Amino acid sequence: MGGKPLTLAHLSDPHLPTSGGLSLRHLTLKQTLGYLNWQCRRKDVFSSVLVDRLIVDIKDHAPDHIAVTGDLVNLGMPLEIEAAAEWLMALGPQADVSVIPGNHDIYVRLHRDPGVARWCDYMRSDAFGEQLLRETGVRADGFPFVRRLGLVALIGLNSAVPTPPFVAAGALGDAQLSRLQSILQELERLGLVRVVLIHHPPLARLTSRRRGLRDADALEGMLQQCGAELVLHGHNHTNSLAWLDSRNGRVPILGIASAGMATSAEGAGSLARYNLIRFLGAGGGQRIEVIGRGLAVPGGPIVELDRRALSLKGELTGAVALE
Numbered sequence: 583m584g585g586k587p588l589t590l591a592h593l594s595d596p597h598l599p600t601s602g603g604l605s606l607r608h609l610t611l612k613q614t615l616g617y618l619n620w621q622c623r624r625k626d627v628f629s630s631v632l633v634d635r636l637i638v639d640i641k642d643h644a645p646d647h648i649a650v651t652g653d654l655v656n657l658g659m660p661l662e663i664e665a666a667a668e669w670l671m672a673l674g675p676q677a678d679v680s681v682i683p684g685n686h687d688i689y690v691r692l693h694r695d696p697g698v699a700r701w702c703d704y705m706r707s708d709a710f711g712e713q714l715l716r717e718t719g720v721r722a723d724g725f726p727f728v729r730r731l732g733l734v735a736l737i738g739l740n741s742a743v744p745t746p747p748f749v750a751a752g753a754l755g756d757a758q759l760s761r762l763q764s765i766l767q768e769l770e771r772l773g774l775v776r777v778v779l780i781h782h783p784p785l786a787r788l789t790s791r792r793r794g795l796r797d798a799d800a801l802e803g804m805l806q807q808c809g810a811e812l813v814l815h816g817h818n819h820t821n822s823l824a825w826l827d828s829r830n831g832r833v834p835i836l837g838i839a840s841a842g843m844a845t846s847a848e849g850a851g852s853l854a855r856y857n858l859i860r861f862l863g864a865g866g867g868q869r870i871e872v873i874g875r876g877l878a879v880p881g882g883p884i885v886e887l888d889r890r891a892l893s894l895k896g897e898l899t900g901a902v903a904l905e
């Protein structure tokens with residue numbers, strides 16, 4: 583990476599517009615209710631024009647990589663997912679963009695349809711990740727996937743599972759949790775800065791039970807045991823920074839507003855934004871700077887909203903802690 587800091591852009595929950603009506607082949611009660619909710623309320627709250635403006639701003643800042651933490655669509659319908667695949671291609675090549683699904687992307691069980699597998703090029707390990715998974719005995723397909731950007735390793739999780747109407751909960755499952763543990767341990771041994779991507783907030787206290795991760799307690803215990811240098815999530819449609827004490831330091835947990843939120847109807851800190859996350863210091867592993875950019879007021883220009891610094895302590899080859 584030389585002297586140039588590595589920059590990761592994080593956006594989430596664009597909720598790209600649902601158009602073309604319902605697909606009768608896959609229609610369920612949950613999708614029908616979701617469609618009515620979209621038509622009556624959400625289509626006036628989420629703006630794809632705003633998402634497009636954020637993307638222009640992101641590209642102006644030329645990040646090294648872009649992470650999208652789920653809820654690209656609304657009802658998980660094949661037509662929506664296909665349109666989102668085209669949106670991803672416009673966002674950037676698969677090597678430069680990492681994606682994980684949200685609960686609105688895996689909304690119901692689809693029969694005989696690939697669903698979010700249409701985005702697989704953006705949700706797979708790179709050559710480093712494939713080798714790491716092989717060496718740690720972890721199956722190289724599916725989740726978690728691992729990608730390396732210099733001294734930073736991205737770990738992509740899938741917390742989205744089909745749920746009944748009015749339930750937005752998620753789950754990782756025992757197998758994914760077990761693989762995550764091996765990956766976190768191995769990446770720590772290699773001295774890399776571990777950045778975990780997950781759609782649902784990773785801690786039970788960060789959302790309601792109806793909207794939360796069913797195995798949040800297991801994930802929290804693992805993060806306490808194994809640590810991570812940064813966790814990025816979406817789902818709550820609001821900006822947040824929480825901390826989790828771990829065996830080798832405090833883990834910052836950074837939530838972000840929806841990239842398409844045009845109004846402040848969901849409260850303060852919910853207007854459309856993205857974060858530029860800069861990994862600074864020797865090789866990018868000593869300090870993290872988070873620069874928020876987006877709307878300060880509804881209908882306003884895209885501006886810098888805030889700037890926060892998180893410091894990495896200790897040697898990268900040993901325990902890495904944040905303060």
Ligand SMILES: [Fe+2]
Pocket residue numbers: 595597653684686817818819
């Ligand atoms: Fe969302």
Ligand SMILES: [Fe+2]
Pocket residue numbers: 653684685686750781816817818
């Ligand atoms: Fe969500």
